[in-house]
Amino acid sequence: MQSSIVLTQQGPILGARKIETPSGAYIRKESAFRDWIHDPKHGKGKKYVAEANRYHLYVSYACPWAHRTLIMRKLKGLDTVISVDVVNYEHDDQGWRFEPDEHGSTVDSVNGKHCISEVYLAVDPEYSGRYTVPVLYDKKTQTIVNNESSEIIRILNSSFNCICATEEQSTLDFYPESLRDEIDSLNQWIYTDFNNGVYRAGFASSQEAYNIAVIGVFNALDRIESILSQRCFIADNKHLTEADIRLFTTMIRFDPVYVSHFKCNHRRIIDYPHAWKYLRRLFAQSAFKDTTNFIHIKRHYYMSHTEVNPNRIVPQGPFIDYTLSE
Numbered sequence: 350m351q352s353s354i355v356l357t358q359q360g361p362i363l364g365a366r367k368i369e370t371p372s373g374a375y376i377r378k379e380s381a382f383r384d385w386i387h388d389p390k391h392g393k394g395k396k397y398v399a400e401a402n403r404y405h406l407y408v409s410y411a412c413p414w415a416h417r418t419l420i421m422r423k424l425k426g427l428d429t430v431i432s433v434d435v436v437n438y439e440h441d442d443q444g445w446r447f448e449p450d451e452h453g454s455t456v457d458s459v460n461g462k463h464c465i466s467e468v469y470l471a472v473d474p475e476y477s478g479r480y481t482v483p484v485l486y487d488k489k490t491q492t493i494v495n496n497e498s499s500e501i502i503r504i505l506n507s508s509f510n511c512i513c514a515t516e517e518q519s520t521l522d523f524y525p526e527s528l529r530d531e532i533d534s535l536n537q538w539i540y541t542d543f544n545n546g547v548y549r550a551g552f553a554s555s556q557e558a559y560n561i562a563v564i565g566v567f568n569a570l571d572r573i574e575s576i577l578s579q580r581c582f583i584a585d586n587k588h589l590t591e592a593d594i595r596l597f598t599t600m601i602r603f604d605p606v607y608v609s610h611f612k613c614n615h616r617r618i619i620d621y622p623h624a625w626k627y628l629r630r631l632f633a634q635s636a637f638k639d640t641t642n643f644i645h646i647k648r649h650y651y652m653s654h655t656e657v658n659p660n661r662i663v664p665q666g667p668f669i670d671y672t673l674s675e
Contacts, residue, residue, distance in 0.1 A: 372555060373554035373557065373559075380496045381476070381478040382497070385500070385508075386404065388509075388511065401512045404494070405432045405433070405485075406483055410435055410453055412649075415483040417483075417499075417595060417598055418485075418498055420598070421594060424518070425506065425509065425513055427512070429514065431505075433455075434447065434457055437454040438645040438646075439653055443463075444480045447462065447464070452644045454645075459486065472492050472493050483498050485501050506521075506522065507522070524591050528585055531585070539573070539595065541565075543570065546565045547566055547611050551607070563612065581627075601637075605646060610651060610654070611657075628671070651664065
């Protein structure tokens with residue numbers, strides 16, 4: 350019987366309690382804080398209502414789950430009304446730490462804490478779950494509203510329309526009613542086989558578990574390539590949706606990190622013509638490009654996952670040009 354590290358819905362937590370599995374596969378736990386912020390027009394009497402400068406995001410530039418929320422925040426024009434603090438890229442026994450540097454890490458400007466775990470414990474001293482990012486925090490009640498990225502992006506998409514930077518941004522809907530069935534279907538298998546699949550491959554502790562996971566990753570990529578040969582976006586030919594945001598944060602990390610670090614090396618994104626063009630098309634948009642920090646991404650994975658890379662050596666390459674040239 351082999352051990353597997355507990356994984357949260359937001360990614361792997363180093364130093365977490367191990368559980369026993371017969372196959373060496375990795376198991377995720379659900380996020381703990383699942384409240385919702387409501388649009389003021391429909392949120393009368395609700396605990397959490399959208400207000401400018403009331404809410405705060407704790408994120409990591411390295412984390413693909415947190416990256417989703419930064420993209421949505423920028424797309425919806427919420428940069429000036431929802432503040433952000435960024436943890437350092439290193440993740441060790443202390444978890445995510447606030448250690449400002451020249452590459453974008455910040456202090457905890459809201460609570461003055463040293464680690465994200467201290468934020469969780471200040472909210473609930475009895476909390477015994479995982480200390481993950483992203484965290485959507487309410488400065489008014491000094492509590493965590495939500496720490497599930499898939500829900501946070503939907504909150505940002507629909508609940509803050511009254512305070513978006515522009516009228517156009519307030520009307521943008523990245524989870525439109527007409528595409529919800531398609532988006533939900535895509536999210537399900539892309540999350541299982543691709544977003545989470547790379548982690549299942551990278552942290553597998555048996556050959557069998559790795560083989561199953563990595564085959565799933567490339568079956569998913571083949572399927573994604575086929576869809577993108579017929580559509581400009583993953584859910585629809587004309588509309589950027591949350592499914593694209595969720596897909597992008599794994600795709601942009603794939604060639605720089607997952608190919609080598611997680612042994613997902615059948616092919617690279619650059620080897621898929623339609624997926625490669627799609628990725629560069631998204632990266633050309635400021636909401637995607639400006640929230641992508643390759644220094645944090647590479648240093649986090651190679652320096653934090655000592656069970657995968659014990660000497661913590663960060664490779665110089667690959668040197669990838671994401672510029673879109675038609």
